[in-house]
Amino acid sequence: MNTNIENCNTELLEEQKKQLSYEIVYGENAGHFAVFDIEAGCRKTRTAEKALVDLYKTGKKAILVRRTDNDCRESMQNINTMAGLDIAFAYNNEDVSINNISRVNSLLPNIPIVIITHQKYTVLMKDSSKRKTFALNRNTLVIDEFLSTINVITLGVSDFETYIALFENDMVLSQAFEKAMHQPIDFLTTWNKKDSSRRFITLTDKSPSKDFDRLIKLIRANVSDQLLKTWREKIFSNADTEMDVNFVLLNELCTVKILCERISEYKQLFTGMCLYSDKKLHTTDRRYNYWFLDNNIMLDASGELQIAYALNQNEFILQHCEKVLDHSRWKIINVPVTTTTAVKDKILNFYDVVNHELKKYKDDILVVGKKDEMQLIDVPEENKGYFGNITGSNQWYDKKNVAIIQTHNLSDVDYILKYLHYAKETIEESFPLTCKCNGRTVKRMYSFTDKRLEKIRIHWIASEIYQAVKRVNRNMRYATDVLIFINNEEVIELIKSQMKNCIVETIDFENDMFIMEKSKQDDYVETLKQDSYATRFIEFLAETQNGLHLEFLDEKHRISKAKLREYLGIKTSSNFADKVLRKSEVISYCQVREIDLSGQYIKLPNTG
Template sequence: MKVKESYFSGLSEQIINKAKWSRDKFVVFNHEAGTGKSTRTHQIIGGMTKKQSHRVLYVQRFLKDDELNNTVKAINRNAGRKVAISITGKDTEKGKSTEVFERSQVICITHQMYIQVCKGEHQHLIKDRDILIIDEFPDLLEKINISNYEIGLLWTECRKRNVPAIEEWAILLRDLIDEGNVANNVMRFTDFSDGKDQHYEPMIKSAIKKLDDKNSKIYKGILKESLQLTKNGGFLFEEGFHTFNDNRQFVLLKNNIILDANAAFDYRYKLYGKFDLHEKEKMYDYAKDTLHHINVKTTKNALKKFEKFVQEALKEIQLEGKTGILFVTEKANVDKLEKEIVQYFSDYGNSLSEIEGNLKINIKIDYFGNLIGVNHYHDYDAVVLLKTPHYDYLTYALTYQYYMRLTGQPVENVELFEHEIVEAIRKSTVAGEMYQAIKRINRDNSRRADIYVFADFQEAIDTVVEQLPNIQYNKKDLEEKQNTGRHYDKTKREKSTKSEKARTILLEAKKSGIEMMQKLELRNLLEIKSRGNLTKILDKLEAFFKEHGISQTGQQIWFHDNLKDFEYNKLCESA
């Protein structure tokens, strides 16, 4: 289906007409994914340069696959001359002349470079620029974590250097952790900017200035993170403090535009008054397409019980008549998924490429977080989402904190899966990842597409369905096929105690070469809800720990043989 030029008339007017410009807000357009918003924007910018001298900073998400240079070529082609250049981190490292930037009417950079501009770097890129156009949401959140282990390192170093003020800070953090060890499902917010805690910020700044030798790099880093904690407050959770870096502030020019197909349902746009959404109608009708929702838990723990999940999932997929099928999973699971697909279709070949040839269908695997803006699968007519694309819950909570602080609003404690705003962020983020993955295929809506979603997050799926007008929605349950373990010999299961399982898991982790494992990860693998029950198990393993060079500090389990000498020495000092 060809998209009418008038669909982008509002965007064109916003770029060209100075009467529409605003210095203090982002005008956000949510043109439907697959309608060619990026291509049309390049055309508008190129055409504008023929008649007007407005200077543009264009920001896009990716540098890979030469995408930044392709954007430059597209703008120059539409301008009929060279008006655009690209700037990357490598260009700034080489000391490229700023005169080149200043002469160019259009500069194209990545989101990462824009973030650096928001930190106060590379200010020559915005000098005398008029228009800022950002393709996809610019996420400025930089998470900071100060663990119990790092607090121990800080305390050790301060005692060595005789800095009692910082020793006091480390003890305060330790005391707060001890006090907060009651509720496992609540992220308790602590504000250090009021009353009796205000004096810590100048003390930490003073200590940072004194740490100027090369051996103090780690401790200086912990102090800088502590400074962010004193300014912004943070969540106490799983024996650590979590906050964000506030040195990233949105940079705006005379005219500021964001292009984001998710904008109408991405909850972050509702949290900041400088986002002004100009909502666009949907262009495509999906009545010929089907979304197959297979209701099944896809958490790590659930899939461990469901050993043949991929094999069962593949049985649900109809390949007949399809030209291309895209499988989407998490990054860490890509290779494993390919092996399982090859195993399932082994009658058709010994490799994915051989199977593709014999089935006469393109089969590709990609992962969440790698798909926004990707156009490689535009003519595929089936997509399979085999994982619910969750971030860790702290990401949602810290996003909430970031925007509350940005807008001067109070931050509350966050109860997991109960806090209204955090849950809205979580739902819209998961829905956004799903929607973007789905819209990688059948980009022009000219084919009949089948969409398979294996997940149990109904609210997120409902949001996705709302983005696909008139789509046929079918739901079925795959829960009954999960391995509950009921058919196993009960006596054998009882012999496999939690302690024995813990030994096996820890030895496998040590063998893999990792230096440290979080206790929370071990708890999840053992399917233990209570932190206290895990402590009882670990206490029984004292002799086992000594035998295999394993120790525990705070919420971490360390494998000494895998540690670098420096880290091992520091661990011993903090023990």
């Protein structure tokens, strides 16, 4: 692999690498990470590995954290080769057998550079005793790529019904479970029926730990793995009944240890604010916190796009490394079409259009999308990547071009929990959590109404796409086309901001290029005159009943006539009545759909 980088401000890059090396060897970043956001493809990891060899020569020891086991082995080999002796050891479950753990752990204090995975670092967050084994007498911690501390805990009706079904075999356990969990159970039982709108809530039990500790002690004293197996099999055998049981959860509760760990997690529902959404309670596990050594470094090319750094500036100090790569030979070609799964699945010819656009690149293009859609893409198998297996990979370093065919999205709950977890600030329970839809058919756009949450969503999507884009042309030798199928100008602008001097071109296909699966309401609307106020009014109602324009609806599922009149550009209420409300097609449309036009509000039927 040729590591020479072209079209690069080499002098500035060398200065950045020297600063990174200095901070690894001599830095004093205690209690926080110095985040080096040197651009993707500039050999940050290799620079860090060389600096760790220099650190060893000063008599200090370190921990290096990389994403996967293979990454750890690669770094071990690189460091030992540069040092000329074995100073680094990759610690993982594959290379360290259970029978050999004690012996290896006893040798850890004598190993200068210990290399662990992101997953291992996360496990050590909760286990302080094991953490001491790894951290003893070590000065420096280097983490390659951002490492999330978010572990989501969710409780729904089918979850607590699963535990109730298990513990009905033992009255003491059943009562202990109810005592520990009665508040979230009562909340869900009540509000799922009364008002299931999304909101923040706080559980007020003052001493949940005592009840949870008692429950866990009772389980350990009275339930064996064999007895638990019998209880689970009894529930599985009654699977055809009307029991509201989460069988995925039940399958996971296969040992007493796992059962106790899962129940212990629910204590986190009482430690701060929870999100109530989709008739479930959600929170994050606050036991997962970053742990530090005397000097702490993080490497992340997407630093400016990682929202955790902006929300938590006490634990992350971004270095704001200047861009060194000249992307003037890179062209971002944006095809503005909505490529979230929900919309893309309704585009009848999406993959036909994509494959037609890919033809001219032959086999010199990497295509990135969802794992389960790649079989529909007409490029060689080795040219296919998917979100989840590409970040940090050099597999396609010599490919010239790349196409992104999926908007890699998270759920609303995940974005909201990111804010709740990383902001570490008091959030008002009236915090707006609603979403809105704009546009129609293949250009429908979904977003949060609150700018803070929307910023998190946009930055996360941009970061994922940027990391995928930078898998190709790693040496900056070629002219590169970057095809991005996405209907979001803000995301495109953020990606552009990371690629100095790149060109952006938008290809807006003809209206009939993408063929959207139509609803009956779409067909009805299209038969009406396109230019009349009445037609626009009917289109608005049709779109609202299909999930758009939610900002116009009040809590009673009504639309203010005054607001809608202003939206349509009609100045007076009399003109609104003449041009819209008295039109026969409007009256007919509303009567068929039971839409009430009387009074000051338009009352839509509440479909719940």
